[in-house]
Amino acid sequence: METENKEAVPTEAKDMKNEDVDICRICQSPEEPNNPLRHPCACRGSLKYVHTDCIFLWINRRRSKHCEICKRSYSIVPVYSDNAPEKLPCQELLMSLLLRAFRFMTLILPWLLAIAFHSHCMFLLLADMETEFHESKRVFKLSCFFLGLLYTVEIVTEITFIVVLRVVYEELVRTEHELLRTVHLIANGLRHKGVTRVLIVLWKYMRILCDWWHDQLLQLPFFHDMFMRGPLALAFVPRNTQLHEFGAIRRFLFFLDDNTLAVLAINIFWSFLDYMLPYLIGQAVFVLLRCFPPHGWVLENISEITVGHIVLLSVWVAYLKSVFTLIRNPTRTRWFSLSVKDALILCFKMILLPWMLGCWIDFCTFPLTGATVSQRLEVVSDYPLMAAKNWCIGIGYLLVALSCMKLIQEIVQKRAFWYLLDVTGPNYKITKLHLRSLLFAFAFHGAVVVIVFHFPIKTITLINRSFFPLKFGVYKDEFMLGLLAAYICCPRRLANTVKQSIKPVVHKWVVAVSSCLRLSDFLLGVPQRRDGVNHNVRLAFGIAEGCMVSFYGSQRDTTCEEDTHDQRDERFMLRIGMLLFLAALSMFLVSTTFMALPVLVGRAFFQSISFYMLSFGLEHDDICAFWIGLCIIRKIYKITCFVYDHIVTRRVDLLLKHAMKCMQNVLLFSIWIFVVPGLLGLLINLMIIIPSQVPLDESPVYNFLHDWLIGVYVLHICIALTMFTSVTCFATVAWREKLQRIRSVGINHLPFTWLIRDVIGSAINTLLTALCVPYVLVNSLLPVLGFSREANLTVQRFVWPVLLALIVIWFSAKLVRNLIIYIHQVEFDNRYKVGERLVDFIEDL
Template identity: 45%
Template structure:
């Protein structure tokens, strides 16, 4: 029995790649593995898991597993056949789990669910202790008109999102400066700048939790879409050693790693951010209330503090204790308990008096560790202040889009200071995008345009060194790009059409606020940002390459910018002797323009002047091109989206420019693809193929018309009979409803069902036979399927099911019950209630099916956890059988 461990066998990216197929087969002509080129072993047989034949037919299971782990794909790259693996269980595995083991598995799943619910409620409770949390809950209660508990829960949900957001920021910060943070953290712990226990809690465990969160972030495509070429340290999984939590992890051994990490992060952040300051603030209030009558100064101090929030007073006490502890290392030769207690009490009671002294002592300590402080200052300037300035400038440039003003934005920032984090994040995203664009330009332009700057790829570049000229140049460059790409296009669009801005969004209407949030959530779930990134990224490089090569050819700069020059990325040595520099300049001019024997010194100077003018003209053309592209990309999709919403305004749907932007982008993409396709066929003379495709498009249009008109109308009629009439219309009144709105609701529900059935792994909204039909449409394509199969097995099957659901209750209510002699009131009640009863039966059956499937899934998971020892790849013949 061939068994391969079910766990991933590749740890990191240092595993060997499959051997190239350069080795020849053995002289005896035996079968060889197509990856390692080795014959079959005693305990390592050869398999043929796909439809490939010849020398690439056979493969070792371990080699195939290693190769699949590197490719992150389950298909053969040659024949595109999906590999199939069957589980292998131990020999003593029973047919099904005993009842005790099954109940144990159900209890563990329930316990993990309770742990997640506890983490969410614990964060909501901790946030309610903070003054900001109470203000947020009051604002939610006032705005949405909900109860106090629900408002507090909504505020806690926002707090959970803040925790995830800050964890993401820490992960992003660790990617470029992770090595430096490791050195600084180890130095701090070695020199005893902080308490040993606090250092371990704040550094070691937080690093582990950040590694766990990093492993989850790299599974999100949008996290990696910010970079054209994600670096290895950003995409490499990290080993989150949750076992280092020690006794806490052993005590919660029943929880899996994900549940334990969520609990640890929740308690970690809430304890240091809320619970510890809140407890210390309560302790300060208790101490001050005891000694309030002993001294006038203490009484005055207590009078000032008792009006504050416990959390704020706790923050003050934590700062005082930290500064007093720092002072004890400087002023005490030995750690005397009495002297330490004396300084702790001073820092605890007289914050205002001891603060200048402690600041002086701290400055002395900082002076002794000036290099660490300088590095921290430089990193704070580069990764803190610099992105924040760019984010604020970007926000200032986009004021007309949202229709806000400077005073309103300052008011929001004064009320919610943490909103500056959004500006910082926007600035960081701008930096990443510009950095990737500059890397792309460096690949095309072989001669560095700014030779006086050091880049992070240079050998002498240090991240912790302050390059003031580079920072100022980068700030001017990024500010100019924002003006060209954002500010000027917005001003131009506003001048051409003053009513274009501000954008009209659903979220501005408080009546549909929750519905708009759900709509935007659907836009995120279906992958609209990822779709836009995948649409733009492949088009950027060829457009930039074509533009640079074309403009360089027009301006006769191809040889200068795109030619092969040696040592072009080496920074000139400014300290070299003048004669050496003259020789270098002379040799470079010879390499660029030919021998000096053919030109004069005045001609060289004139050529340099013309070269500078041509480069300046190229920069002007680049500025105009960026401005035009940004203006068109900003205005054209929104205009098309608004035209689309205007064309369907008869259904009563309000316009939303965010959805209009995505619709406009999709329409532009389809128009571009169709135009290129038709032009290519006309130019190549394939008119007959084009006509057949036009007929195919007409067929698809007719099917689409039936799909969006007939089927949603039947579903809407069922919604009216099952839900709207029983809930809104009394028995003694005739039903009146808006068929257009019902059609719109039913159309949305029907297409959500179609998406869940066709593009997700959810199996609860269709039968096995029905799931095969969307899978066939997705795999084969609707254009390759016969028309009769689509009409008979897909469209007619849905219409037949809906008609049966409508007609059978109608026949029962209008034929059977009147013939049985019931009164008119009873018949009318049956006519109104038979469809709701049918809906209740369907829902109960659906819930029962879900429950059964849940128990079957838990049984399978527990069975695999206990008895699964590996898996085995199935051969192609076995898969066909």
């Protein structure tokens, strides 16, 4: 009977599909009496209907209120109880506001007290510097306040980091039994020491505070999503900390609630151990040093806090030395020596080798910036922390190499990588020094850097000696925001673009070359399947071993007689060598093209608009030239492929429709990016900049480029805040509906006349009205009323600031009204809301 029941479920579902019965796309069940089917989005077919309970469960888990397929937002309306009034009485609303204000003050008051405490500590610590601010003590006190605020933020960051490390440590101790034995060994060594009792007491209170902070972090949506979706999701569980474990301290401070006590305890505990105690120890050391000269250099160059930290570190090292007496206990000697050896190996793998690789990359790319070895050594000698830049370069290169290695191993069979180290094996240990693999990886990466960077740079220099060095950062301060966007944001977009197209290109190259060299049987085969190893673990192991590793098992289970027969072939090694030579040649050609062609196209673009750039005193930047050239080349390539495909398939009529649509989009984009920001920037210039910076007896000078840039920034910031956030004060209801329609439907699916008339035309009419109406009124009415020319110029100068003040007052009143409505709605929902109802999707005509 059980077997028959089990087989009845899929049969019933199959029968429903055959009978075209509407079913839920989540649970695959038909409509129920108390759970009807809805169609909340634009999906069709079997994805159209969904149960209300299923979609609400999906929204709660995914925390997203839009369809992941059609990207339409779900329409959800609240359901209230039958006795709910139309609105709350004024008295109830005021009581709710007072209660909310009281709860907010109880939450914020401890942090204000903590900031005040830290500011007072900074004021006491920096009291010697107060004489330098004798002209303005307010500046000194304000500086102490900001230092206290920054130190509070630092405490919050550090205790969050400690909470995460503690969870990771507990998870490692639970899974790694060897680490657990090491922890027990350390605990046994510390148990019989007198100072340990003090440390145990301090750690007890620190553990309680960390558990309390852990529970507070889980209540925040950002940290909850980050922790629950991470690799340690099961470890981040609520601790339900009870602060009565503080004992006498909690009973003494009975008048403080748990939140206030925990916040004050965290800040006082942390600031005392991190700041006040080292400062007091440093002052005591300085008092002793003054009694024993010479002491001038120490007092002038080292602060009290630094001396205190050095003393505490020395005491801690001496205490550990007394705990672990290496001569008396051979077990501890062996454990200590193994720990030191593992730490040195990890430092060699994770720090030294990436730094050496970064130095080699920096040396091979000297012509890009025109620097020399002596100049780089001089910079490092003056600023030693700049040496960390090479480590970052090496780590970045290894991450890229690791992605490429994983891509190649997904295409090529495992037997081609028999010589690589297998990091997925059960016997692999990251603390073991695989010297042969590391030396091979370093030699391979060194050769690749020469092929990809050094040879292309030399080739380009031989062809055009004036191509290098590249020009960086030659724009003025007004354009630094756009320059930073080109430097920081564009590499990520480039990586996403290249990542999507590199896999098919590499796959086709491997197939073509291996077929020409008769290596298809050896290289190509069934694509590799991903194993169950954690991605983060694989990433760390791959970087530690120089990325020249195997991710899909060893080659032992793939060896067969055909491989032995191929390797006995006299020309087999010659064909493998030819394959590697063609790979190196391809990398060289691609790197040379990718390095030179976008920069040349971008420079040509800048040269075509050089007249406008010189009129504003601007020069071209090669980073911006590279991105502009890359975008131009990419767009030309896409258009060429699109036109070629339509011509080959004889769909010229569809191609003409696309061409007309592109022309319409270019027209819309041109008006939106040039006309609207220009008018908006001119209006901002008349309202704010000219009245505040230009005297009345001088005539203002208008700079269209500056006005246009200001308009571009302000327009797109307002649109981004309106479309992607809950901020509604920058647009009216009509404009929010228009922007929401454009976002959900798309420009290509909206009528061209509606976009011109209701979107762009409406914006231009509003801006022209704000610009022209005050000017016409002032120049037509004031001369008729008999005002002088000076009064006319004064009123003309300040009519737009008055208009701005009226707009600000109107926006403030609107913001206050919306805030009151929002608070009323929140309180109304808390009292009378009983559920939510999903509304069916209505097609946008």
